[in-house]
Amino acid sequence: MHPLAWWVWALGLAVAVTRTTNPAVIALILASVVLVVLARREDAPSARAFRGFLVLGGCIVAIRVLFYAVVGIKTPGVVLVDIPRVALPSWAVGVELFGPITLTGLLVALYGGLRLATLVVCFGAANALANPKRALRSLPASLHQIGTAIVIAVSVTPQLATAAAGIRRAQRLRGHEPRGVRGLLSTAVPVLTDALSRSLALASSMDSRGYARPLTGRTDRRVSTLVVLALVAASMGTYGLLDGTSPRWLGVPVLVIGAAAAATASILAGRQVRRTRYRPDRWGSPELVVAGCGVVAAVLLVAATATDPASLDPSLSPLGWPQVPPVALLCAVVAAIPATRVFRRSAARGAA
């Protein structure tokens, strides 16, 4: 399976999730994501980190709710718990500490937290299904170097988790049972020093294996000129777009010129890097289906918000139960299609 297919699918679902605050719809999409990951993940270290993303999602919801209770703006509504407000000195005006917790406010926090958590889980799903290091292989040559750096930065998190587990296990050997802040420190210090020395070792290994190796005598001046042009065009174009008084030609046309310059620079820079791909991933019909499912799911919800925004945003004043509109149900089903067994067989044939 081409890794980009999974990333397109996950991004599509992420877009779909941002279109709605309806917890029922979000929960449906979340269920589809988890289902697909469980059905399709391979036995690789990056796939095992998915559980971590789920835990992270749970933490996000909890923190969002906690923040609402402590410093959130207390919207009027049915009061659940009446915590007295703490008076803050005059320099902190505008910040409210505690205060009555209302059902409306709590639900806003909960829905927002759930949405953010689902976004993170979508990202985790792409990470689990498509090895990020393989995804990098599909980048254009000029972005290869920076892409490698990003991917290594991303893959540090699961590595830290395994390192932490290993170090806790080793420390139990000496009878050390890490607890509390001191326990956290005793694990964190070796994990972080370990991560640092490991990343240095990795960098030196990549260096001596020819990473970021330029072709000798072929520095192209045009690239830097084009990049400067693209940057200038981008800032001028944005200014023109946002400032209503500036002439029209300063907006979109300049932005288009900037984008073209950037693309040309990327192609020229790509010519300076000589690098080939070993057994590149092919893009076939299974990939098309997976990516298509993500795109369709996104389009469905984007279209739904454009035509009938009320159904995807449950009313909070007056309070109402969230509804599941048919279009959301359809979206969740489409999102779950990549998990099906029929599809898996055709994918296997596609790979062979």
Added chain:
Amino acid sequence: MILFDHVTVTYPDAVRAALTDVTFRVPEGELCLVIGPTGAGKSTLLKAACGLVPHFTGGLLEGRVVVEGRDTRDHPPRDLADVVGVVVQDPASGFVTDTVEEELAYTMEQLGLAPSVMRTRVEEVLDLLGLATLRGRPLADLSGGEQQRVAIGSVLTSHPRILVMDEPTSALDPAAAEDVLAALTRLVHDLGMTVLLAEHRLERVVQYADRVISIASDGTTVDGAPAAVLADSVVAPPIVELARLAAWHPVPLSVRDARRRAAPLRERLVGSTANRRPSVAGDHVVRESAVTVLAAPPVTVLAARDLHVRYGRTHAVRGVDLTLSSGQVVALMGRNGSGKSSLLWALQGSGPRTAGQVLIAGPPGAGPKADPASMRPRDARLRVALVPQNPQDLLYLDTVAAECAATDAQIGAAPGATRTLLDGLTTGVPDHAHPRDLSEGQRLALVLAIQLAARPCVLLLDEPTRGLDYAAKRHLAAALSRHAAAGAAVLLSSHDVEFVAESAGRVLVMADGELVADGGVRDILVASPTFAPQVAKILHPVELLTVDDVRRALAATR
């Protein structure tokens, strides 16, 4: 071709130079071996040869290093990637990709080789190093030895003219090490590749070397023909020690050469008393060299019955029965991935254990034998201690003194107890040093002291000799035999036959998760061609394993 011209390397904030005025030239097609005690600067020399010093590590390099006509001053490591292949000490830390096949192709991708060339070269290397069955496996799931083979393979695919390798066989079992070294010599002989190799286990490589560079602990070097350099080098393999004992000149380097010279020595030894089967024949508890007066008659301190360990689909340990008695130093041998580490962790109790029972005796007054897995870690460590493959994982404080004090406080020992133990194991560990700055040998000694402070009845060690020089190994062997003599049992897994011959009295051989052999160190080591130590090979049929054995036997003939 590698040229060092008056090279001095000084790291930032270093008290003294890591390398001092090093000059040598390695011509094309030579296998050059770099030797020296731990911390002498072997790694620095190798890194200077591939440009990592000073481009990557920082520091000041005076003089000139020229590799295949390119001065490393003007060429950073990436510009040397097409001519120099580098294999680092810890292979897992250098992996860029996730699977075996992608890792083998990575350097070729960076160099921009054609896809068809990459396909054929990957297949060739898979066969050359016996990796074909592992091609799609995630690198993180491989055993240490398999990872090392992948690391070697991943530089061979790009056909560099020069190979720089830092202890390439340290994690390999004897047979796999032979295979890798045979493959290397083939590359040197058939393709004219130049190899610069650092190694502690000289017995494995010295016979293949065309040249030896010996680094002294002050950073100065001597280079020349292997026999000449080794004749009076501080670090020397058993074969050279034996040659010194028997006053052979020039020093033989291969077992074959030594056997030709050894006929008179063998005759002398055949008549000696010490060569007779040990007086405790059949009872493979303690070898005569390791005999120490036991405080009490041996008792069983560890009994494991029908132990199984499974990870997913892998059945790592299959029905192992094992008893250890007090006073024993037992070595666990077997090829890479045969389940040695899994067995040790399962015995200790914190590793996974699918089925079976482990009972370990406690300190006096602690009641009957019990399973350490059912205890709290701080109680379990009074019965069984494990020194894992990466001992530094146990350390988390920032000075040696703090680590020692934490241990004293935790086990309720008198302040300074751990420090005293540490001083007994090694010398010159400063109190204020950070554990990460210690040499491999010193760090192992610190972890060993921490683990021994609780006086466990059973001490388990997983590959303790990685990165240790001969002196450090001797210290370790002495410490283990002292601990055993105090009434404990020691079980260590090792690929290092010379260390096993020196330290252990009983040997267990593991294959595919089962114990296939269990016997006295002489019976097991002498019988097997792969496990036989050099001295045994040279003196066969005289059953002596170490140079010390020979020295003692000779003393008895006089």
